[in-house]
Amino acid sequence: MNLICKSAGAIAALLLAPAAGAALIVFEAAGTNAAAITPTRDDFRAAVGGGINAGANGSFGGLRREINWDGVPNGFADASALPADFFNVNSPRGAVFSTPGAGFLVSANAGQSAPILFGFANEFAAFSAQRLFTAVSSNITDVSFFVPGTTTAATTSAFAAIFVDVEVANQTTMEFFDESGSSIFARAVLAGGNQGLSFLGAVAGAGERISRVRLTSGLNTIVANGVLGNPNDDVVVMDDFLYAEPRRAVSEPAGIALAGLGLLGGLLGLRRRRQDA
Ligand SMILES: [Ca+2]
Ligand SMILES: [Ca+2]
Numbered sequence: 001m002n003l004i005c006k007s008a009g010a011i012a013a014l015l016l017a018p019a020a021g022a023a024l025i026v027f028e029a030a031g032t033n034a035a036a037i038t039p040t041r042d043d044f045r046a047a048v049g050g051g052i053n054a055g056a057n058g059s060f061g062g063l064r065r066e067i068n069w070d071g072v073p074n075g076f077a078d079a080s081a082l083p084a085d086f087f088n089v090n091s092p093r094g095a096v097f098s099t100p101g102a103g104f105l106v107s108a109n110a111g112q113s114a115p116i117l118f119g120f121a122n123e124f125a126a127f128s129a130q131r132l133f134t135a136v137s138s139n140i141t142d143v144s145f146f147v148p149g150t151t152t153a154a155t156t157s158a159f160a161a162i163f164v165d166v167e168v169a170n171q172t173t174m175e176f177f178d179e180s181g182s183s184i185f186a187r188a189v190l191a192g193g194n195q196g197l198s199f200l201g202a203v204a205g206a207g208e209r210i211s212r213v214r215l216t217s218g219l220n221t222i223v224a225n226g227v228l229g230n231p232n233d234d235v236v237v238m239d240d241f242l243y244a245e246p247r248r249a250v251s252e253p254a255g256i257a258l259a260g261l262g263l264l265g266g267l268l269g270l271r272r273r274r275q276d277a
């Protein structure tokens with residue numbers, strides 16, 4: 001696929017990949033503090049529907065969605081697990097997580113019984129204060145998309161994430177899969193150094209639809225607060241996720257797809273009327 005690179009460093013990259021003709025526009029930056037990645041984050045926001053504010057929960061009329069973890073209630077944050085469907089049920093934004101590990105944690109705010117930053121105050125720094133996100137006992141988080149608040153499968157056209165404490169190149173990666181499960185994009189996250197921040201996002205440039213995102217966070221894992229899976233490898237956690245509005249997936253058997261055209265036409269008409277309003 002052709003990768004068009006739009007980053008603070010304006011590094012252009014052209015890679016050969018399995019899905020011929022696919023074009024993903026890449027946004028990437030890394031550095032020691034939030035200022036190092038904020039301009040690239042803002043460029044990504046502009047590319048998927050600008051403005052400071054993401055859409056409200058539920059269906060959000062084409063506005064992008066962001067998850068910064070900071071609004072997660074204490075009862076769903078460290079030391080309690082974050083339900084995998086929290087951001088489609090409790091706070092319906094159309095994203096459901098899965099991992100081969102033991103679940104997910106959102107880090108505690110200061111003053112709670114659990115330590116801040118998963119007990120690694122000398123390793124991690126937040127981008128958006130102050131909660132971070134990690135899978136437990138795994139370096140893999142898969143993100144699947146749904147029409148917000150429903151079990152109807154959806155796809156998106158853009159996804160980005162902020163990674164924390166990426167110190168080793170080519171171990172922390174982001175990969176997109178289409179509805180058939182084919183990989184349509186894969187890229188390593190730039191290293192930001194100890195307590196540093198890294199931004200990586202990509203926007204579909206030729207109508208590609210992203211059904212699932214796989215985030216691989218370093219080679220190490222967090223087993224519990226202050227406890228790593230091993231003493232040597234790079235541990236990485238995550239802060240903000242940003243993505244375009246998940247829309248209903250349309251890859252259905254031909255008969256069903258034909259039957260659904262009328263409904264789709266109705267929905268498009270409704271959307272058009274809303275835009276006119
Ligand atoms: Ca945060
Ligand atoms: Ca570190």
Ligand SMILES: [Ca+2]
Binds near residue numbers: 164165167218234235
């Ligand atoms: Ca690290």
